[in-house]
Amino acid sequence: MKSFIAETGLVAPMDRANVDTDLIIPKQFLKSIRRSGFGPHLFDELRYLDEGYPGQDCSTRPRNPDFPLNEDRYQGASILLARVNFGCGSSREHAPWALEDYGFRCVIAPSFADIFYNNCFKNGILPIALDEDIVDSLFQQMYANEGYTLKVDLESKEVVTPEGDTYSFEVDEFRRHCLLKGLDDIGLTLQDAPAIRAYEQRLRERSPWLFDVIT
Amino acid sequence: MAGQTLYDKLWQSHVVVGRDDGSAVIYIDRHLIHEVTSPQAFEGLRLAGRKLWRRDANLAVPDHNVPTERGERSGGVSGIVDPISRLQVQTLDDNCRDFDIVEFEINDTRQGIVHVVGPEQGATLPGMTVVCGDSHTSTHGALGALAHGIGTSEVEHVLATQCLLQQKMKNMLVRIDGALQTGVSAKDVVLAVIGKIGTAGGSGYAIEFGGEVVRNMSMEGRMTMCNMSIEAGARMGMVAVDEVTLEYVRGRTYAPREALWEQAVAAWSELHSDPDAKFDRVVELRGEDIKPQVSWGTSPEMVLPIDGYVPDPANAANATQRMAIERALEYMGLQAGMPITAIRPDRVFIGSCTNSRIEDLRSAAQVVKGKRVASTVKQALVVPGSGEVKKQAEAEGLDKVFLDAGMEWREPGCSMCLAMNADKLGAGEHCASTSNRNFEGRQGFGGRTHLVSPAMAAAAAIAGHFVDVRDW
Numbered sequence: 001m002k003s004f005i006a007e008t009g010l011v012a013p014m015d016r017a018n019v020d021t022d023l024i025i026p027k028q029f030l031k032s033i034r035r036s037g038f039g040p041h042l043f044d045e046l047r048y049l050d051e052g053y054p055g056q057d058c059s060t061r062p063r064n065p066d067f068p069l070n071e072d073r074y075q076g077a078s079i080l081l082a083r084v085n086f087g088c089g090s091s092r093e094h095a096p097w098a099l100e101d102y103g104f105r106c107v108i109a110p111s112f113a114d115i116f117y118n119n120c121f122k123n124g125i126l127p128i129a130l131d132e133d134i135v136d137s138l139f140q141q142m143y144a145n146e147g148y149t150l151k152v153d154l155e156s157k158e159v160v161t162p163e164g165d166t167y168s169f170e171v172d173e174f175r176r177h178c179l180l181k182g183l184d185d186i187g188l189t190l191q192d193a194p195a196i197r198a199y200e201q202r203l204r205e206r207s208p209w210l211f212d213v214i215t
Numbered sequence: 216m217a218g219q220t221l222y223d224k225l226w227q228s229h230v231v232v233g234r235d236d237g238s239a240v241i242y243i244d245r246h247l248i249h250e251v252t253s254p255q256a257f258e259g260l261r262l263a264g265r266k267l268w269r270r271d272a273n274l275a276v277p278d279h280n281v282p283t284e285r286g287e288r289s290g291g292v293s294g295i296v297d298p299i300s301r302l303q304v305q306t307l308d309d310n311c312r313d314f315d316i317v318e319f320e321i322n323d324t325r326q327g328i329v330h331v332v333g334p335e336q337g338a339t340l341p342g343m344t345v346v347c348g349d350s351h352t353s354t355h356g357a358l359g360a361l362a363h364g365i366g367t368s369e370v371e372h373v374l375a376t377q378c379l380l381q382q383k384m385k386n387m388l389v390r391i392d393g394a395l396q397t398g399v400s401a402k403d404v405v406l407a408v409i410g411k412i413g414t415a416g417g418s419g420y421a422i423e424f425g426g427e428v429v430r431n432m433s434m435e436g437r438m439t440m441c442n443m444s445i446e447a448g449a450r451m452g453m454v455a456v457d458e459v460t461l462e463y464v465r466g467r468t469y470a471p472r473e474a475l476w477e478q479a480v481a482a483w484s485e486l487h488s489d490p491d492a493k494f495d496r497v498v499e500l501r502g503e504d505i506k507p508q509v510s511w512g513t514s515p516e517m518v519l520p521i522d523g524y525v526p527d528p529a530n531a532a533n534a535t536q537r538m539a540i541e542r543a544l545e546y547m548g549l550q551a552g553m554p555i556t557a558i559r560p561d562r563v564f565i566g567s568c569t570n571s572r573i574e575d576l577r578s579a580a581q582v583v584k585g586k587r588v589a590s591t592v593k594q595a596l597v598v599p600g601s602g603e604v605k606k607q608a609e610a611e612g613l614d615k616v617f618l619d620a621g622m623e624w625r626e627p628g629c630s631m632c633l634a635m636n637a638d639k640l641g642a643g644e645h646c647a648s649t650s651n652r653n654f655e656g657r658q659g660f661g662g663r664t665h666l667v668s669p670a671m672a673a674a675a676a677i678a679g680h681f682v683d684v685r686d687w
Contacts, residue, residue: 016542017535018414018514022654027633031280031299033254033306035367051642051660054299083535085415088448089654091350092252093366114384114418114450115350115364122368172382173236186265189376192232192240196378199231199242200269207342209471209479210244214271214317214338 002124003182007105008151009078011142013068014043019082020089021116025098029054038094039101043069073146081138082109086127087116096123106152108159110135121175124182126154128169154180218489220386221455222421225361225486229344231378241381244343246373248275248316249329250307251635252348256371257310267314268377274338275311275318277304278328279635283598283625287637291322300636314374327601327627330354330568334438335603337467341456341483346373351568351651353444356453357437359460359486361421363450385419385495387449388488390426393502398685400578401436402570402649402668404428404500405443406508410518412498417449420496423488424454428502434463435574442569443651446515455487509555509681510653510666512543517653518666519555521683527551546655547663548643556681558665560647562640563588563595563622563676564658565669567632570649571600575669576608580616582673582687588621589679595622596638598630622676634659647675 029041031054040058045051047069049062063070069077080099086109087095096119099107105125110132112120120127130138141161142148151160154176159167178185189196204211219227232240253275260267267273280300282288287296292308295301304321311318319325325336330351333339341359346352350364369379389408409416422444429437437454444452454460461480464470471479488494506520517540519525528544528551531537544551549558565571565579576599588595597617599605605627608614614624631638632650634657640646642661649672653664667675670684 017539018516020514020652020654022633022652022657026656026660027635030251030635031297031303033258033303035255035258045656045660085418085448088414089350089445089652091348091352091364091366093255093348093368096366111415111418113415113448115366115445119366119368122366172238174234174238174380185380186263186372186375189240189372189378189380192378193376195232195240196242196268196376200377203242203244207479207482209340209475210343212271213469214274 001122001178001182001184004105004124004126004154004179006151006153006155007078008149009105010074010076011079011081011148011150012074012077013139013142014080014082015139017083018085018088021087021092021095022089024087024095025092026052028052030092030094035097036101038098039103042098042102043067076103078103078105079150079152080104080107081135081142082107084110084132086112088113091115093119093122096120096125100125108135108138121179124179126152126179128152128159130159130167130169134167217493218491220488220492220494221359221423221453221486222361222384222386223492225342225344226383229361238380238382240378241344243346243373243377243379244272245339245345246273247329247333247345247347247352248273249279249347249349250277250303251279252367253310253370254303254306255367256374257314259371260374265375267374270315272377273316275307275316276326276329276332277307277321279629279633280304281321281628282636283628283630283638285626288322288626324602324606327604328568328571328629330442331571331600331604334358334434335467335601337464337470340464340470341460341486346379350445351442353450353452354438354442354568356441356444356451357434358464359453359456359483361451361453364445384421387417387420387422387496387498388494389422389424389498391428391500391502392426393428395428395502395505396685398670398687399505399507400668400670401432401439403505403508405440406510406515406518406666407500407505408498409443409447409515410508411500412447414446414514414516415448417444417447420449422447422449422452424452429454430457433574434459435572438572439569443515446651456483507668507671507684509671510664511547511549511555513546513653513655515651515653515666517543521555521681523555525549525551525553525555558645559591559680560665560675561593561644562646563592563672564631564646564648564650565672566596566598566600566630567650568600569651570669571598571604573604573607575649576604576613579669579673580613582670582684583620583622583677584616586620586677588676591679592676595676596625596631597622598625599627601627631658633657647672647681
């Protein structure tokens with residue numbers, strides 16, 4: 001897994017509440033059997049004026065001039081600033097794949113949907129929850145200052161503004177450790193293989209109807 | 216020590232390795248697989264040279280991409296017209312063959328929407344941990360199981376280890392006491408719950424649904440409620456095991472029998488929250504107060520009773536809400552203040568993992584029997600949740616009722632719930648839909664979804680606009 005230690009990058013807005021994973025990556029792109037190539041279709045229905053389909057060349061499609069990610073000032077952004085309940089809806093990991101493929105390494109929002117939040121860590125993306133009023137002030141500063149950047153530091157668990165304001169964030173210690181090191185969590189769980197086998201043996205004795213039925 | 220909730224019990228009985236921070240390696244009893252979120256997981260296993268941990272814990276079925284129109288369906292996988300969909304379904308077949316996983320293939324009678332098939336076959340049972348790369352896995356919690364959706368990395372994790380590393384959630388009880396009015400169904404109840412707590416209301420929680428209304432509800436109704444826990448922000452919803460659960464499970468293909476059945480029933484009798492269990496949050500509704508619901512906006516929390524009026528952004532509580540309402544009205548093509556009953560669907564969709572079980576179809580058929588779909592409705596689709604549901608419905612003559620009314624009777628699959636197949640809305644079209652999400656573009660580019668119960672969808676198909684099915 002990709003590691004995340006710190007990121008200093010341009011900030012772009014996704015200024016609406018309850019952004020769902022259908023909006024992040026629409027259903028037609030879920031037909032892919034690959035993990036990559038979703039970046040050009042991130043927020044497809046907002047970014048383009050026409051209907052997208054998998055495998056197309058997006059460079060010639062009509063762009064929505066009102067969508068911030070199409071503005072010059074946000075090109076090359078690696079930190080997405082968002083509103084409450086970001087990533088709600090479907091469990092599709094294609095959502096973080098699309099964000100990552102586009103170039104986002106971090107999403108800052110007042111809150112995230114549980115499944116999306118979890119999926120981010122599996123893909124080297126750091127989701128950061130900050131108080132709503134802090135996020136609000138970051139939005140204001142970003143809109144007011146073209147080229148607005150933030151520094152996100154997972155070691156110190158801090159977001160630092162260009163003015164030097166520092167906001168601490170919370171992150172589960174185990175997830176932080178895995179993301180800092182880029183650890184493969186399947187490999188980690190397999191270190192517990194003897195415990196899994198022992199559990200399975202007890203389960204087989206206690207609940208034999210759970211085994212050897214779907215064969 | 217305070218008593219335990221149902222969720223506490225299910226969690227505790229599946230801990231393989233507990234960690235100091237409260238997270239744990241949790242054992243997964245049943246892993247359901249479909250074609251959309253699994254290809255990259257199987258590929259990951261291959262690339263890492265890892266083996267499948269336990270084949271008999273897995274069951275696979277294609278559902279999202281399968282065509283529901285009989286002609287296209289009859290050709291099996293190779294008959295799927297869209298080459299990308301075809302490849303995805305074919306890839307599931309190939310992966311299941313390579314890893315020796317049991318799959319109900321496209322034209323197997325047991326095929327259907329994964330969340331209809333699991334309980335129907337007894338593949339998901341009380342007391343289990345159930346996961347699937349699909350957020351509506353919460354459905355299986357209706358059986359008294361700990362069931363939730365996962366991403367593709369976790370699908371790979373379960374294939375390789377039969378476990379997941381999980382954080383424990385907080386406990387929420389949603390209690391609905393009293394009794395429902397005639398014409399009000401489980402769908403209306405869960406939409407009312409979402410309307411009350413919001414789409415993020417359940418974030419960080421496991422929801423248990425309880426109270427008289429839930430106790431008196433069929434398993435189909437309980438599945439509808441648990442299915443939409445995720446629309447309230449909760450990854451999992453569940454209902455305690457009772458006689459209704461046992462009656463439903465008994466005799467199903469993969470359910471235990473004879474002595475094992477007795478042993479299982481004894482174990483399952485513990486699957487309820489203790490009377491002194493502590494919940495972090497309790498939400499209460501009265502059954503009598505719940506009216507048939509219709510969503511008007513682009514989030515499931517944007518929902519109103521049938522006698523309501525489309526909200527006015529001017530009356531919003533704050534700027535964020537005002538913007539959300541304005542945007543939703545624009546996308547939906549609705550005017551503030553118009554009555555919900557004035558909304559006219561162009562299409563009607565009865566199906567999806569929320570509402571495609573036999574009881575749902577019976578309830579829709581009862582409404583349309585002897586009537587005709589309004590001339591302004593371009594299409595009314597009825598899509599059974601599985602081959603077994605289809606067979607049962609046909610045995611009861613429900614297919615005839617729908618066809619006589621001018622509706623289409625299709626082959627089982629996810630169909631128009633998410634438009635990954637040929638069934639979709641055109642831009643600007645309104646749909647009375649029994650599915651679970653009214654997000655922008657969900658049912659087709661520019662499509663406008665109104666979430667309703669099967670009876671309400673059926674009544675809207677006949678009347679040509681939303682009507683109160685209590686007056687039907």
